Amino acid sequence: MARLMRGALMAVSFFMVTMGFAVGEEKEVVTYEKDVKSIISKGCLSCHGSDAPTIEEFNKNKEGFKQKNKGPRMDTYENLMIFVNGTDTGALMRRLDDGKKNPNGKPGNMYLWVGKTDSERVENLSIIKKWVGHWTLKRKNEMTEEEIKLIKAPEK
Ligand code: HEC
Secondary structure (H helix, E strand, O other): OHHHHHHHHHHHHHHHHHHHHHHHHHHHOOOHHHHHHHHHHHHOHHHHOOOOOOHHHHHHOHHHHHHOOOOOOOOOHHHHHHHHHOOOOOHHHHHHOOOOOOOOOOOOOOHHHHOOOHHHHHHHHHHHHHHHOOOOOOOHHHOOHHHHHOOOOOOO
């Protein structure tokens, strides 16, 4: 009987520990699908949506698109990742940074769009920072392999 009890207790505590891990983990992992997509969709897709140029088209005629207030497409995970960890690694971070750690205090020129109010911007930026995992204003060619590996930005 005692042995049975001990077995049952062990099973219960094992269950509680694994559950605890699962719950804890779920809280921490920020994903594109769950958290980031809606921020980008609300704040960015009016200029970076499916009617905007691809990065290749954009690069060929930057001035023309700027005048039309269109930036490169960021309407899907793959298109957004170009600016997070792709051909233009770090572009999203440089543009969205709030500038608080910058000597000149100037935010990136897309920070304005990350929320409608100051508090919304602070909150949404902190979500995006958690998602990216390694917030850096460096350009791709200034980063080490190890540093690039710290960028997470999971889709799901
Ligand atoms: C009102 C239109 C508009 C909105 C809204 C907007 N952007 Fe932009 N964005 C542009 C334009 C135009 C450019 C190109 C000119 C420039 O480089 O500043 C651009 C450039 C960028 C770039 C640099 C792209 C490159 O190839 O260098 C990034 C990254 C970016 N935006 C991210 C965002 C994010 C993220 C949001 C939402 C939080 C956002 N933008 C909201 C118009 C907009």
